[in-house]
Amino acid sequence: MAIREISCDAIRAAAAQLCIESNCNLPADVRAALERAREAERSELCREILGDLLENADIARREHIPICQDTGLTVFFVELGQDVHITGGDFRAALDAGVAEGYTKGYLRKSSLDLPFSGRKNRGDNTPAIVYTDIVPGDRLKLTVCPKGGGSENMSALGMLTPAQGREGVKRFIVDTVRRAGANPCPPIIVGCAVGGTAEQCMLLAKKALLRPVGEPGPDAEVAELERELLEEINALGIGAQGFGGTQTALAVHMLTHPVHLASLSVAVNLQCHAARHMSITL
Amino acid sequence: MEYKLTLPLSEEDALRLRSGDRVLLTGIVYTARDEAHERLCAMEDWPFAPRDAAIYYTGPCPAPPERVIGPVGPTTSARMDAYTPTVLKRGVRCLIGKGQRSESVKAALREHKAVYLAATGGAGALLSLCVKSARVLAFPELGAEAVHELYVEQLPCTVINDCCGGDLYAEGQAAYRK
Structure with a gap:
């Protein structure tokens, strides 16, 4: 197959538009x-409250203003076709330039700080982009952006369980994470979770699980059944929208699984607030 | 109950409120987040009069040219818990944010006859329509985290912790827990 060229300028412009x-x-x-x-x-x-959230989403779309003032750190999932040649610069720098441009021109809040445990100085342009790249067949470049707010991200959790804790242990870990989070992650939430893989991979899969259309069942029957059980247990917690007490704490539970080391049972949870923002462009 | 209240919030109004009440606030609110709290707690004289004041935990988006302010929803209040008893001691009457507070904050609310309200988290676009004027009052170098003075009309909030120990998060969730 012939090599297809994509310019850094096109990547920058797409990233800015996505933000x-x-x-x-x-x-x-x-x-x-x-x-x-x-x-x-x-x-x-x-x-x-749910009516207010729908109205809020409609106002944001109509007035072209952000849904939430926390416009997040900017996470990109990239599918890079192996027959693509990126020209005219540095790929990561192009994404950073797109983030800086989008967050400035779009009047989005810049939430990225340097010196996390000391100066905590705002970088002023929301860079760097957080980029996960998969090399895939083909000659296309797919950029998916997920701006992620701090309130829900702060409620993330990783559990390195023992294999003996099994399916019940996985369930308990996920439900306890949602219970502890309570009102903080802005329910109704989407519960991204993953089971298996190494520690960092498990966390990443939990975030990737959030990209699935809301409520679409997991990739196989066993996972889909666990998702159903988890959604029922989570909604039985009574947290409700904003934590005010109600039956709709989570809109969905999305799980991904991965082969795991014989000594491990890793489980990760990445909670997503109701402002579940993501968007893709394919170049 | 639903109340329309004006700010600054009188002790009398604060005492009427109960967890679960819906309120529409009109008047001045002052924004402050983590760093602003740290600085305020170290200052003798505040950039605003604390007596009966309302503090809103938020860091708005920048205002586009034709707007008063960008989206301006609440941030997680728990991060301010360490400073809140000091803030209430200075006379602040009303706190607006989202999420659970610590036991020491709840005790300080009872002691100082103050209330903690939730604005709807993630409804920043809707809430921005209630802001009729905005200016940076202190710490401009903090950007979104500066202390802003906002004049709001009918800002919708829900009472979480009232002056007499009521807690909507505890009561509401217990009512629907299976």
Whole structure:
């Protein structure tokens, strides 16, 4: 196959556009899930809140302003076709330039700080982009952006369980993480989780699980069954929208699994607030 | 209950509120997050009068040219817990954020007859429409984390912790826990 060229300039422009548009436009599947939650919710107060969230998403889209003031750190999942040749500069620098441009031109909040445990100085442009690249067949470049807010990210957890803890241990870890998080991650949440892999891989898979359309069941029947059980247990916690007490704590549980070391049972949880922003462009 | 209240919040108004009440606030709120709290707690004289004041935990997006302010929803309040008893001692009457507070904050709310309200987390676009004027009052170098003076009209909030020990997170969740 012939090599296809993609310029860094095109990558920068796509990244900038993704930053702005993803922050202002709630994906249709997330909006539909919020509608379903409002219909199903038994608490009147939470129904009111869910109505506010739908109105908020509509205002953001109409006025072209961010859904939430926490426009996040900027995470990119990249699928890079192996027949692509990137020209005219450095790929990562192009993504950073796109983030800086998007967060400035789009009036998005810059939340990236240098010197995390001392100076905590705002970098002023939300860089660096956090980039995960998969090399895939083909001659296309797919960029998916997921701006991730601090409130939900702070509630993440990794458990290196013993194999003896098994399926029940996995369930308990995930449900306990949601219980501990309570109102903080801005429920109704989407629960991204992963089982298996090494520690860092498990965390990454938990985040990747959030990219799936809301409520679409997991890749195989066993995972889908566990997701169903988890969603039921999580909604039985009674946390509800914003933690005010209700039946709709999570819109969905999305799980990915991976082969695991014979000594390990890794489980990771990455919670996503209701402003579940992500968007893709294929170049 | 639903109340329309004006800020600064009088002791009398604070005493009426109960966890679960919905309130629409009109008046001045002052924004402050982590670093601003650290600085305020170290200062003798504040850039605003603390008596009966309302503090809103938020770091807004920058305002586009034709707007008063960018999206301006609440941030997680627990990060301010360490400073809050000091802030309440200075006379602040009303705190606005999201998420659970520590036991020492709840005790200080009872002691000082103050209230903790939640604004809807993740509804920053909607909440920005309630802000009619905004200016940076102190620590401009903190950018989004500076202390802003916001004039709000009918800012919708929900009472979480009232003056007499009520806690919506505890009560509401217990009612729906299976």
